[in-house]
Amino acid sequence: MAEKVLMKGNEAIGEAAIRAGCKCFFGYPITPQTEVAAYMAKQMPKINRVFLQAESEVAAINMVYGASGSGVRVMTSSSSPGISLKAEGISYIAGAELPCVIINIVRGGPGLGGIQPAQSDYNQATKGIAHGDFHLPVFAPSSIQEMVDTIGEAFDIADAYRTPVMVMGDGMIGQMMEPVEFHERKGRELPAKDWAANGLGDRQKHNVINSLYLKPDELENHNIHLFEKFEKIKQNETKYELVDCEDADLILVAYGTTSRICKNAMKLAAEEGIKVGLIRPISLWPFPVEAFEKTIDQTKTGFLCVEMSMGQMVEDVKLAVLGRKPVEFYGRTGGMIPTPEEILDQIRKMAGGK
Numbered sequence: 001m002a003e004k005v006l007m008k009g010n011e012a013i014g015e016a017a018i019r020a021g022c023k024c025f026f027g028y029p030i031t032p033q034t035e036v037a038a039y040m041a042k043q044m045p046k047i048n049r050v051f052l053q054a055e056s057e058v059a060a061i062n063m064v065y066g067a068s069g070s071g072v073r074v075m076t077s078s079s080s081p082g083i084s085l086k087a088e089g090i091s092y093i094a095g096a097e098l099p100c101v102i103i104n105i106v107r108g109g110p111g112l113g114g115i116q117p118a119q120s121d122y123n124q125a126t127k128g129i130a131h132g133d134f135h136l137p138v139f140a141p142s143s144i145q146e147m148v149d150t151i152g153e154a155f156d157i158a159d160a161y162r163t164p165v166m167v168m169g170d171g172m173i174g175q176m177m178e179p180v181e182f183h184e185r186k187g188r189e190l191p192a193k194d195w196a197a198n199g200l201g202d203r204q205k206h207n208v209i210n211s212l213y214l215k216p217d218e219l220e221n222h223n224i225h226l227f228e229k230f231e232k233i234k235q236n237e238t239k240y241e242l243v244d245c246e247d248a249d250l251i252l253v254a255y256g257t258t259s260r261i262c263k264n265a266m267k268l269a270a271e272e273g274i275k276v277g278l279i280r281p282i283s284l285w286p287f288p289v290e291a292f293e294k295t296i297d298q299t300k301t302g303f304l305c306v307e308m309s310m311g312q313m314v315e316d317v318k319l320a321v322l323g324r325k326p327v328e329f330y331g332r333t334g335g336m337i338p339t340p341e342e343i344l345d346q347i348r349k350m351a352g353g354k
Contacts, residue, residue, distance in 0.1 A: 002181040002182055002183050002184075003181070004179040004180065004181050005179065005180055005181075005182070006177055006178070006179050006180075007144065007177060007178070007179075007180055008035060008174075008175065008176070008177050009105075009144045009147060009169065009172075009173045009174045009175060009176055009177070009178070010032075010033055010034070010035035010036045010039065010105065010174045010175070011035055011036075011039045012144050012147065012148050012180050013036050013039075013077065013103055013147060013148075013151060013167075013174075014035075014036050014039035014040045014043065015039070015043070015148075015182065016147070016148040016149075016151035016152060016182065017040070017075050017101070017151055017155075018040075018043060018044070018047070018049070019152070019182055020073070020151055020152040020155045021073045021155065022049070022073050022074065022075045022101075022155070023049050023050065023067075023072040023073050023074065024049065024050040024051075024052075024063075024064075024067040024072055024073075024074040024075075025037070025040040025044060025049075025050070025051050025052070025074070025075050025076065025077075026052050026053075026054050026059075026060040026061075026063040026064055026067070026074070026076050027040070027053065027054065027060050027076050027077050027078065028053060028054055028055075028056060028057050028059075028060050028078065028082060029053070030057075030078055030079045030081065030082045031079065031107065031115040032079060032105055032107055032115055032116075032117075032171040032174045032175050033077050033078060033079045033103065033104075033105035033174050035174070036077040036103060036105070036174075037051075037053065037077065041053065050067075056085070057078055057082045057083075057085035057086050058085055058086070058088070058089065060076050060078075060086070061076060061085075061086035061088075061089030061090060061093070062089050062092075064076050064089070064093065064100050064102075065089055065092055065093050065096070065098060065209075068093065068098040068099055068100045069096070069098055069196065069197050069209035070196055070197060070198045071193040071196030071197075071198045073099075073101075073155055073159075074100050074101075075100065075101040075102070075103065075155075076100070076101075076102055076103070077102070077103035077104075077105070078102075078103070078104060078105075079104065079105050079106065079107045079171075080104070080106055080107050080108075080109050080113070080118075080120070080121050080124075081107075081109070081111075081112060081113075083102070083104050083121065083124065083125075083129075084124070086102070087129060087130035087131075088130060088131070090102065090129055090130045090136070090164055091129075091130035091131050091132050091134065091211075092211045093164045093211075094130075094132075094134040094136060094163065094164055094211075094226075095132065095134065095211030095222075096209050096210060096211040097162040097163065097195075097226075098162065098164070098209065099155075099158035099159045099161075099162055099163060099164070099165075100158060100164050100165070101151065101154045101155055101158055101164075101165050101166075101167065102136075102164055102165070102166045102167070103166075103167050103168075103169075104121060104125065104166055104167075104168045104169075105169050105170065105171060105173065105174035106118050106119060106120065106121045106168060106169070106170045106171065107171055107335070108120060108333065108334045108335040109121075113334070113335075114334060114335045115171065115335075116171055116334070116335025116336075117170035117171030117172040117173075117175075117257070117308060117335060117337060118170060118171070118308050118309065118333065118334070118335055119170055119255070119256060119258065119307050119308040119309045119312070119313075120308070120309040120310070120312065120333065121168065122284060122307070122309060122312035122313050123312045125138045125166055125168055125284060125285070126138055126284050126285040126287070126316075129166075133223045133226070133227070134223075134226055134230075135230050135233075135285055136163055136164045136165060136166055136285070137154075137157055137161075137163065137165045137166070137233055137237055137283065137285060137286070138165075138166045138167075138168055138283065138284040138285045139153075139154060139165070139166070139167050139168070139239070139282060139283055139284070140167075140168050140169070140255045140256045140281065140282060140283075140284050141167070141169060141173065141256070141282070142255070142256050142257060142259050142260055142280065142282075143173075143178060143257075143260070144173065144176070144177075144178040144180050145178065145179075145180045145181065146282075147167070147169060147173060148180050148181075148182065149183070149185075150167055151167060152185050152187065154167050156187050156188040156190065157233075157237060159188075159190045159191075159193075160188055160190055160191070161229055161232070161233055162195070162229075163229070163233070168256075168284065169256060169257075170256055170257055170308060171335075172257045172337070173256065173257060194207075195207055197209050233286060234286040237283060237286065238283050238286045238287075238288050238290065239281075239282035239283040239288065240279060240280060240281050240282055240283070240288035240290075240291045241259075241278075241279075241280040241282060242277070242278070242279060242280075242291060242294070242295065243263065243266070243277060243278040243280065244266065244275070244276070244277045244278065245277030245278070245279065245294075245295040245298050245299070246277070246298055247275065247298055247300075248275050248276055248277035248295075248298060248299050248300070249274050249275045249276060249299070249300050249301055249351045250274075250276055250277075250299055250300070250301040250302055250303065250304055250347065250350050250351050251276070251277040251278065251279055251295055251298075251299045251302075251303050251304070252265070252266070252276060252277070252278045252279070252303075252304050252305075252306055252343070252347075253278075253279045253280075253281070253303055253304070253305045253306070253313070253314075253317050254278065254280060254305070254306040254307065255280060255281045255282070255284065255313065256308075258306055258307060258308055258338065259278065259280040261306075261337070261338055261339070261340055261343065262278055262306055262340075262343060263278065264340040265340040265341075265343035265344045265347065266278060267340075268340055268341070268344045269344055269347050269348075269351075272344075272348075274347060274348070274351050276347055276351075277295065277298070277299065279291045279292065279295065279303075281313070284313070287316045287320070289319075289320045291320075292317070292320040292321055293320075296321065296324055296325055299325060301325075301326065301350055301351055301352070302321075302325040302326035302327060302328065302350070303317060303321060303325060303326070303327045303328070304327075304328045304329070304330060304343075304346055304347065304350055305317045305327065305328070305329050305330070306329075306330050306331065306338060306343055306346075307329070307330075307331045308331065308332055308333065308336075308337060308338070309331050309333055310331055310333050311329045311331050314327065314329040326350075328346070328350055330342070330343065330346040
């Protein structure tokens with residue numbers, strides 16, 4: 001068994017990326033993820049890998065484009081406003097079908113907002129990360145251990161499908177400390193990167209990395225190809241957790257650290273005789289519609305979506321439920337974190353408790 005190490009979330013992200021074979025890291029400091037870059041700045045040169053603090057988030061994401069285009073594993077990290085600045089480059093990376101891992105440790109917004117934890121980037125990550133017709137897989141771990149385990153998987157998914165992958169946590173995941181184990185993992189069997197622009201080698205002509213298609217029919221065919229790939233990602237990479245959903249009075253829906261708070265609320269509800277289940281989406285895109293199909297006949301009352309936002313994932317929950325059961329929402333925003341007691345009060349109201 002691997003030895004457990006007490007680590008801050010941001011530093012554990014960096015260590016997990018190094019162990020996953022990340023060869024280059026390009027980033028720019030922004031709270032509450034700056035320790036990711038600081039850890040990589042300290043550790044990457046020791047093992048002859050590349051760390052570079054770019055002059056801006058825009059520069060950093062374009063460095064990611066270049067490094068990925070040469071065929072190496074590359075990562076960047078930021079927090080909400082920084083991800084917005086990277087948006088154009090993320091679209092270029094997706095259009096050129098380049099693998100990389102993007103970490104977003106979410107803070108409150110809009111605007112500069114604040115530096116406290118939030119989940120208000122859900123829509124940005126799953127629906128509006130940047131311009132054009134594309135998706136990217138988005139995973140939302142609920143603990144530092146799950147974050148560590150997800151990083152290696154994210155690199156593999158990126159390479160398997162030639163796509164950027166986002167791993168999204170909130171400020172709590174980045175800043176808190178928990179014991180973690182770094183397991184030796186058996187990676188996936190991955191295709192050769194024979195598309196990479198890394199010299200002529202045995203090829204007859206150089207590979208070209210590109211996301212520009214000036215002929216409309218060519219761009220349409222490219223987009224159709226991309227969406228065929230996204231369908232495969234939906235089939236193979238959708239992830240979720242179900243907790244006590246059988247014959248539940250109602251089912252909570254929450255992701256990330258909010259789901260951990262919900263589990264405490266479930267214990268409080270059980271003490272009052274209210275049986276509460278939980279659907280925890282782990283992949284935010286693809287969204288786990290299957291979890292709702294499995295549980296919709298098991299809940300007596302419906303679903304309560306709990307988020308650290310004004311309500312974003314709740315729209316996907318409503319689409320998954322399609323009016324077959326009530327869907328309610330409870331959220332805190334601006335860096336405020338819901339308490340188990342607050343969630344319990346909403347459970348009482350919805351379940352008809354005292």
